[in-house]
Amino acid sequence: MLSRGFNATGVEAILKQANIPKGSFYNFFSSKEEFGLAVIDKFVADRFELLYPIFSDESLPPLERVRRSFEILIECFEGNDCFKGCLLGNLSLEMSDVSENVRQRLEQALQIWAGELTKLLLQAQKEKAIPSDMNTEMLAENLVSSFEGALLRSKVKKSPETLRNFIHFYFDIFLARKEE
Amino acid sequence: MLSRGFNATGVEAILKQANIPKGSFYNFFSSKEEFGLAVIDKFVADRFELLYPIFSDESLPPLERVRRSFEILIECFEGNDCFKGCLLGNLSLEMSDVSENVRQRLEQALQIWAGELTKLLLQAQKEKAIPSDMNTEMLAENLVSSFEGALLRSKVKKSPETLRNFIHFYFDIFLARKEE
Numbered sequence: 001m002l003s004r005g006f007n008a009t010g011v012e013a014i015l016k017q018a019n020i021p022k023g024s025f026y027n028f029f030s031s032k033e034e035f036g037l038a039v040i041d042k043f044v045a046d047r048f049e050l051l052y053p054i055f056s057d058e059s060l061p062p063l064e065r066v067r068r069s070f071e072i073l074i075e076c077f078e079g080n081d082c083f084k085g086c087l088l089g090n091l092s093l094e095m096s097d098v099s100e101n102v103r104q105r106l107e108q109a110l111q112i113w114a115g116e117l118t119k120l121l122l123q124a125q126k127e128k129a130i131p132s133d134m135n136t137e138m139l140a141e142n143l144v145s146s147f148e149g150a151l152l153r154s155k156v157k158k159s160p161e162t163l164r165n166f167i168h169f170y171f172d173i174f175l176a177r178k179e180e
Numbered sequence: 181m182l183s184r185g186f187n188a189t190g191v192e193a194i195l196k197q198a199n200i201p202k203g204s205f206y207n208f209f210s211s212k213e214e215f216g217l218a219v220i221d222k223f224v225a226d227r228f229e230l231l232y233p234i235f236s237d238e239s240l241p242p243l244e245r246v247r248r249s250f251e252i253l254i255e256c257f258e259g260n261d262c263f264k265g266c267l268l269g270n271l272s273l274e275m276s277d278v279s280e281n282v283r284q285r286l287e288q289a290l291q292i293w294a295g296e297l298t299k300l301l302l303q304a305q306k307e308k309a310i311p312s313d314m315n316t317e318m319l320a321e322n323l324v325s326s327f328e329g330a331l332l333r334s335k336v337k338k339s340p341e342t343l344r345n346f347i348h349f350y351f352d353i354f355l356a357r358k359e360e
Contacts, residue, residue, distance in 0.1 A: 005185065005274045008274075083277045090274070092335060093185075093270045094188075094270070094273070096338075097183050098183070103336060141342055142330070142346065142349050146325070148329040149332065150322070151329075152269060152325065153272070153290065153321065156276045156286050158276075162321055162325050165318050165322050169354075
Protein backbone atom coordinates (compact mmCIF):
# COMPACT_ATOMS: atom_id res chain seq x y z
CA MET A 1 0.00 0.00 0.00
CA LEU A 2 2.95 2.28 0.74
CA SER A 3 4.53 1.54 -2.65
CA ARG A 4 1.53 1.17 -4.93
CA GLY A 5 -1.22 3.12 -3.18
CA PHE A 6 -4.62 2.08 -1.87
CA ASN A 7 -6.44 1.34 -5.12
CA ALA A 8 -3.67 -0.68 -6.77
CA THR A 9 -3.39 -2.92 -3.71
CA GLY A 10 -5.93 -5.73 -4.03
CA VAL A 11 -7.37 -7.65 -1.09
CA GLU A 12 -6.10 -10.87 -2.69
CA ALA A 13 -2.52 -9.57 -2.79
CA ILE A 14 -2.78 -8.54 0.87
CA LEU A 15 -3.98 -12.00 1.91
CA LYS A 16 -1.28 -13.70 -0.15
CA GLN A 17 1.48 -11.59 1.42
CA ALA A 18 0.07 -12.18 4.92
CA ASN A 19 -0.27 -15.92 4.28
CA ILE A 20 -3.94 -15.90 5.24
CA PRO A 21 -6.45 -18.13 3.43
CA LYS A 22 -8.66 -16.49 0.81
CA GLY A 23 -12.06 -15.53 2.08
CA SER A 24 -11.01 -14.82 5.66
CA PHE A 25 -10.31 -11.09 5.10
CA TYR A 26 -13.86 -10.17 6.08
CA ASN A 27 -13.49 -12.04 9.38
CA PHE A 28 -11.05 -9.29 10.33
CA PHE A 29 -12.26 -6.19 8.49
CA SER A 30 -15.71 -5.19 7.31
CA SER A 31 -14.29 -3.51 4.20
CA LYS A 32 -11.06 -2.63 2.44
CA GLU A 33 -11.55 0.92 3.74
CA GLU A 34 -11.55 -0.34 7.33
CA PHE A 35 -8.34 -2.23 6.57
CA GLY A 36 -6.87 1.03 5.19
CA LEU A 37 -7.71 2.84 8.44
CA ALA A 38 -5.94 0.09 10.43
CA VAL A 39 -2.88 0.42 8.17
CA ILE A 40 -2.80 4.19 8.84
CA ASP A 41 -3.02 3.58 12.63
CA LYS A 42 -0.14 1.08 12.48
CA PHE A 43 1.95 3.46 10.38
CA VAL A 44 1.35 6.33 12.82
CA ALA A 45 2.23 4.11 15.84
CA ASP A 46 5.49 2.99 14.18
CA ARG A 47 6.39 6.52 13.22
CA PHE A 48 5.88 7.76 16.78
CA GLU A 49 8.02 4.95 18.12
CA LEU A 50 10.75 6.23 15.81
CA LEU A 51 10.30 9.94 16.53
CA TYR A 52 9.37 10.04 20.19
CA PRO A 53 12.92 9.40 21.49
CA ILE A 54 14.08 12.39 19.41
CA PHE A 55 11.23 14.69 20.47
CA SER A 56 12.00 13.96 24.13
CA ASP A 57 15.82 14.03 23.94
CA GLU A 58 16.62 16.82 26.40
CA SER A 59 20.31 16.73 25.52
CA LEU A 60 19.44 18.57 22.29
CA PRO A 61 17.99 22.11 21.95
CA PRO A 62 14.32 21.95 20.85
CA LEU A 63 14.86 23.33 17.34
CA GLU A 64 17.66 20.80 16.82
CA ARG A 65 15.22 18.04 17.80
CA VAL A 66 12.77 19.25 15.14
CA ARG A 67 15.55 19.17 12.53
CA ARG A 68 16.75 15.75 13.67
CA SER A 69 13.21 14.29 13.54
CA PHE A 70 12.99 15.18 9.84
CA GLU A 71 16.52 13.94 9.15
CA ILE A 72 15.74 10.49 10.53
CA LEU A 73 12.71 10.25 8.21
CA ILE A 74 14.96 11.19 5.28
CA GLU A 75 17.38 8.41 6.30
CA CYS A 76 14.50 5.90 6.25
CA PHE A 77 13.50 7.07 2.77
CA GLU A 78 17.09 6.72 1.54
CA GLY A 79 17.16 3.24 3.09
CA ASN A 80 14.28 2.39 0.74
CA ASP A 81 16.26 3.69 -2.28
CA CYS A 82 13.87 6.68 -2.49
CA PHE A 83 10.82 4.47 -2.97
CA LYS A 84 7.66 4.29 -0.82
CA GLY A 85 7.89 7.55 1.21
CA CYS A 86 5.23 8.50 3.74
CA LEU A 87 1.93 6.61 3.86
CA LEU A 88 0.16 9.72 5.19
CA GLY A 89 1.28 11.83 2.23
CA ASN A 90 0.62 9.11 -0.33
CA LEU A 91 -2.90 8.43 0.89
CA SER A 92 -3.60 12.16 1.36
CA LEU A 93 -3.46 12.78 -2.37
CA GLU A 94 -5.03 9.50 -3.45
CA MET A 95 -7.89 9.23 -0.94
CA SER A 96 -8.87 12.67 0.46
CA ASP A 97 -11.44 13.29 -2.26
CA VAL A 98 -12.93 9.79 -2.31
CA SER A 99 -13.13 8.47 1.27
CA GLU A 100 -14.32 10.76 4.06
CA ASN A 101 -13.27 8.20 6.71
CA VAL A 102 -9.72 7.97 5.37
CA ARG A 103 -9.56 11.77 5.02
CA GLN A 104 -10.54 12.26 8.67
CA ARG A 105 -8.00 9.70 9.90
CA LEU A 106 -5.24 11.39 7.88
CA GLU A 107 -6.30 14.83 9.17
CA GLN A 108 -6.04 13.54 12.74
CA ALA A 109 -2.61 11.98 12.21
CA LEU A 110 -1.21 15.10 10.52
CA GLN A 111 -2.59 17.30 13.32
CA ILE A 112 -0.97 15.15 16.01
CA TRP A 113 2.38 15.30 14.21
CA ALA A 114 2.21 19.10 13.88
CA GLY A 115 1.08 19.28 17.53
CA GLU A 116 4.27 17.56 18.71
CA LEU A 117 6.37 19.95 16.64
CA THR A 118 4.43 22.95 17.98
CA LYS A 119 5.46 22.04 21.55
CA LEU A 120 9.14 22.01 20.54
CA LEU A 121 8.82 25.24 18.55
CA LEU A 122 7.21 26.97 21.54
CA GLN A 123 10.19 25.92 23.66
CA ALA A 124 12.56 27.10 20.93
CA GLN A 125 10.73 30.42 20.91
CA LYS A 126 11.10 30.80 24.69
CA GLU A 127 14.84 30.20 24.26
CA LYS A 128 14.84 32.87 21.50
CA ALA A 129 15.96 30.37 18.84
CA ILE A 130 13.09 31.51 16.61
CA PRO A 131 11.51 34.99 16.37
CA SER A 132 9.00 35.87 19.09
CA ASP A 133 6.38 37.05 16.59
CA MET A 134 6.24 33.77 14.68
CA ASN A 135 3.05 31.70 15.02
CA THR A 136 4.47 28.34 16.12
CA GLU A 137 1.32 26.38 15.30
CA MET A 138 1.29 27.70 11.74
CA LEU A 139 5.03 27.12 11.44
CA ALA A 140 4.70 23.49 12.60
CA GLU A 141 2.06 22.83 9.97
CA ASN A 142 4.17 24.57 7.34
CA LEU A 143 7.18 22.40 8.26
CA VAL A 144 5.14 19.19 8.00
CA SER A 145 3.61 20.18 4.67
CA SER A 146 6.90 21.38 3.17
CA PHE A 147 8.53 18.13 4.29
CA GLU A 148 5.77 16.11 2.60
CA GLY A 149 6.24 18.19 -0.55
CA ALA A 150 10.00 17.63 -0.54
CA LEU A 151 9.37 13.90 -0.09
CA LEU A 152 6.99 13.97 -3.07
CA ARG A 153 9.62 15.70 -5.22
CA SER A 154 12.37 13.33 -4.06
CA LYS A 155 10.17 10.32 -4.84
CA VAL A 156 9.86 11.53 -8.45
CA LYS A 157 13.56 12.38 -8.67
CA LYS A 158 14.61 9.12 -7.01
CA SER A 159 17.17 11.17 -5.10
CA PRO A 160 17.07 12.66 -1.58
CA GLU A 161 18.35 16.01 -2.91
CA THR A 162 15.08 17.94 -2.52
CA LEU A 163 14.74 16.66 1.05
CA ARG A 164 18.31 17.73 1.87
CA ASN A 165 17.49 21.16 0.42
CA PHE A 166 14.39 21.32 2.62
CA ILE A 167 16.60 20.80 5.70
CA HIS A 168 19.14 23.33 4.44
CA PHE A 169 16.65 26.08 3.61
CA TYR A 170 14.58 25.79 6.77
CA PHE A 171 17.22 25.09 9.38
CA ASP A 172 20.32 26.83 7.96
CA ILE A 173 18.57 29.86 6.42
CA PHE A 174 14.84 30.55 7.07
CA LEU A 175 14.85 29.74 10.80
CA ALA A 176 18.52 30.47 11.43
CA ARG A 177 18.25 34.25 11.18
CA LYS A 178 17.74 35.38 14.72
CA GLU A 179 19.06 38.92 14.54
CA GLU A 180 16.27 40.42 16.66
CA MET B 181 -7.92 11.16 -12.98
CA LEU B 182 -7.30 14.42 -11.13
CA SER B 183 -9.91 13.55 -8.48
CA ARG B 184 -9.57 9.81 -8.11
CA GLY B 185 -6.06 9.07 -9.29
CA PHE B 186 -4.70 6.93 -12.10
CA ASN B 187 -5.59 3.46 -10.82
CA ALA B 188 -9.15 4.25 -9.76
CA THR B 189 -9.95 5.71 -13.20
CA GLY B 190 -10.99 2.90 -15.50
CA VAL B 191 -10.73 3.02 -19.27
CA GLU B 192 -14.48 2.37 -19.49
CA ALA B 193 -15.27 5.42 -17.35
CA ILE B 194 -12.97 7.54 -19.53
CA LEU B 195 -14.73 6.41 -22.72
CA LYS B 196 -18.15 6.98 -21.19
CA GLN B 197 -17.27 10.53 -20.13
CA ALA B 198 -15.75 11.29 -23.54
CA ASN B 199 -18.78 9.79 -25.35
CA ILE B 200 -16.61 7.49 -27.38
CA PRO B 201 -17.75 3.98 -28.24
CA LYS B 202 -16.33 1.12 -26.22
CA GLY B 203 -13.44 -0.65 -27.87
CA SER B 204 -12.10 2.40 -29.69
CA PHE B 205 -9.72 3.45 -26.88
CA TYR B 206 -6.89 1.42 -28.37
CA ASN B 207 -7.33 3.17 -31.71
CA PHE B 208 -6.01 6.28 -29.95
CA PHE B 209 -3.64 4.96 -27.26
CA SER B 210 -1.60 1.79 -27.10
CA SER B 211 -2.11 1.52 -23.33
CA LYS B 212 -3.66 3.25 -20.34
CA GLU B 213 -0.14 4.42 -19.43
CA GLU B 214 0.20 6.17 -22.80
CA PHE B 215 -3.15 7.84 -22.14
CA GLY B 216 -1.82 8.95 -18.73
CA LEU B 217 1.21 10.56 -20.39
CA ALA B 218 -1.09 12.47 -22.77
CA VAL B 219 -3.17 13.66 -19.78
CA ILE B 220 0.01 14.95 -18.11
CA ASP B 221 1.03 16.79 -21.30
CA LYS B 222 -2.41 18.42 -21.57
CA PHE B 223 -2.34 19.42 -17.88
CA VAL B 224 1.11 21.00 -18.26
CA ALA B 225 0.06 22.89 -21.41
CA ASP B 226 -3.06 24.26 -19.64
CA ARG B 227 -1.07 25.22 -16.57
CA PHE B 228 1.46 27.12 -18.66
CA GLU B 229 -1.30 28.94 -20.48
CA LEU B 230 -2.49 30.08 -17.04
CA LEU B 231 0.92 30.96 -15.60
CA TYR B 232 2.80 32.35 -18.57
CA PRO B 233 1.03 35.76 -18.58
CA ILE B 234 2.05 36.15 -14.93
CA PHE B 235 5.66 35.03 -15.43
CA SER B 236 6.05 37.55 -18.25
CA ASP B 237 4.15 40.48 -16.68
CA GLU B 238 6.85 43.14 -16.60
CA SER B 239 4.64 45.53 -14.64
CA LEU B 240 5.35 43.40 -11.53
CA PRO B 241 8.71 42.88 -9.80
CA PRO B 242 10.00 39.31 -10.44
CA LEU B 243 9.52 38.04 -6.86
CA GLU B 244 5.95 39.38 -6.91
CA ARG B 245 5.34 37.41 -10.11
CA VAL B 246 6.53 34.23 -8.37
CA ARG B 247 4.12 34.91 -5.49
CA ARG B 248 1.26 35.73 -7.85
CA SER B 249 1.81 32.53 -9.87
CA PHE B 250 1.26 30.45 -6.72
CA GLU B 251 -1.70 32.55 -5.64
CA ILE B 252 -3.53 31.94 -8.90
CA LEU B 253 -3.09 28.18 -8.45
CA ILE B 254 -4.54 28.50 -4.94
CA GLU B 255 -7.53 30.35 -6.37
CA CYS B 256 -8.13 27.49 -8.84
CA PHE B 257 -7.98 24.97 -5.98
CA GLU B 258 -10.48 27.03 -3.97
CA GLY B 259 -12.69 27.19 -7.06
CA ASN B 260 -12.81 23.37 -6.89
CA ASP B 261 -13.87 23.49 -3.20
CA CYS B 262 -10.41 22.18 -2.21
CA PHE B 263 -10.84 19.00 -4.25
CA LYS B 264 -8.61 17.72 -7.09
CA GLY B 265 -5.42 19.78 -6.62
CA CYS B 266 -2.42 19.34 -8.92
CA LEU B 267 -2.25 16.37 -11.30
CA LEU B 268 1.56 16.44 -11.15
CA GLY B 269 1.60 16.10 -7.37
CA ASN B 270 -1.17 13.51 -7.28
CA LEU B 271 0.47 11.28 -9.89
CA SER B 272 3.93 11.83 -8.34
CA LEU B 273 2.98 9.96 -5.20
CA GLU B 274 0.77 7.36 -6.86
CA MET B 275 2.88 6.48 -9.90
CA SER B 276 6.59 7.28 -9.34
CA ASP B 277 7.35 3.84 -7.93
CA VAL B 278 5.30 1.86 -10.43
CA SER B 279 5.67 3.45 -13.89
CA GLU B 280 9.08 4.61 -15.06
CA ASN B 281 7.54 6.37 -18.08
CA VAL B 282 5.12 8.38 -15.93
CA ARG B 283 7.90 9.15 -13.44
CA GLN B 284 10.11 10.57 -16.20
CA ARG B 285 7.30 12.70 -17.63
CA LEU B 286 6.54 14.12 -14.17
CA GLU B 287 10.23 14.78 -13.52
CA GLN B 288 10.43 16.72 -16.79
CA ALA B 289 7.31 18.78 -16.03
CA LEU B 290 8.44 19.63 -12.49
CA GLN B 291 11.89 20.64 -13.79
CA ILE B 292 10.39 22.96 -16.40
CA TRP B 293 8.19 24.61 -13.75
CA ALA B 294 11.16 25.16 -11.40
CA GLY B 295 13.21 26.38 -14.38
CA GLU B 296 10.70 29.17 -15.08
CA LEU B 297 10.79 30.20 -11.41
CA THR B 298 14.60 30.12 -11.40
CA LYS B 299 14.69 32.75 -14.16
CA LEU B 300 12.48 35.07 -12.08
CA LEU B 301 14.46 34.41 -8.88
CA LEU B 302 17.71 35.24 -10.68
CA GLN B 303 16.19 38.57 -11.74
CA ALA B 304 14.95 39.14 -8.19
CA GLN B 305 18.47 38.44 -6.94
CA LYS B 306 19.95 40.98 -9.37
CA GLU B 307 17.49 43.53 -8.01
CA LYS B 308 18.56 42.56 -4.48
CA ALA B 309 15.07 41.37 -3.55
CA ILE B 310 16.56 38.09 -2.31
CA PRO B 311 19.99 37.49 -0.73
CA SER B 312 22.94 37.27 -3.14
CA ASP B 313 24.23 34.04 -1.58
CA MET B 314 21.00 32.09 -2.11
CA ASN B 315 21.09 29.32 -4.72
CA THR B 316 18.15 30.30 -6.94
CA GLU B 317 17.86 26.90 -8.61
CA MET B 318 17.59 25.14 -5.25
CA LEU B 319 15.18 27.79 -4.00
CA ALA B 320 12.92 27.37 -7.04
CA GLU B 321 12.73 23.62 -6.46
CA ASN B 322 12.10 24.18 -2.74
CA LEU B 323 9.24 26.59 -3.57
CA VAL B 324 7.61 24.11 -5.96
CA SER B 325 7.93 21.22 -3.51
CA SER B 326 6.69 23.23 -0.52
CA PHE B 327 3.74 24.42 -2.61
CA GLU B 328 2.89 20.82 -3.54
CA GLY B 329 3.13 19.86 0.14
CA ALA B 330 0.85 22.71 1.19
CA LEU B 331 -1.61 21.63 -1.50
CA LEU B 332 -1.50 18.06 -0.15
CA ARG B 333 -2.20 19.30 3.37
CA SER B 334 -5.00 21.60 2.19
CA LYS B 335 -6.57 18.74 0.23
CA VAL B 336 -6.81 16.70 3.44
CA LYS B 337 -8.03 19.69 5.45
CA LYS B 338 -10.51 20.74 2.76
CA SER B 339 -9.45 24.31 3.48
CA PRO B 340 -6.92 26.58 1.72
CA GLU B 341 -5.42 27.58 5.08
CA THR B 342 -2.13 25.66 4.68
CA LEU B 343 -1.67 27.14 1.22
CA ARG B 344 -2.27 30.66 2.54
CA ASN B 345 0.30 29.96 5.26
CA PHE B 346 2.76 28.82 2.60
CA ILE B 347 2.39 32.20 0.86
CA HIS B 348 2.66 34.05 4.16
CA PHE B 349 5.77 32.23 5.44
CA TYR B 350 7.71 32.33 2.19
CA PHE B 351 6.82 35.76 0.84
CA ASP B 352 6.15 37.78 4.00
CA ILE B 353 8.82 36.20 6.23
CA PHE B 354 11.44 33.81 4.79
CA LEU B 355 12.17 35.74 1.59
CA ALA B 356 11.18 39.18 2.90
CA ARG B 357 14.17 39.66 5.18
CA LYS B 358 16.66 41.48 3.06
CA GLU B 359 18.73 43.21 5.73
CA GLU B 360 22.09 42.46 4.10
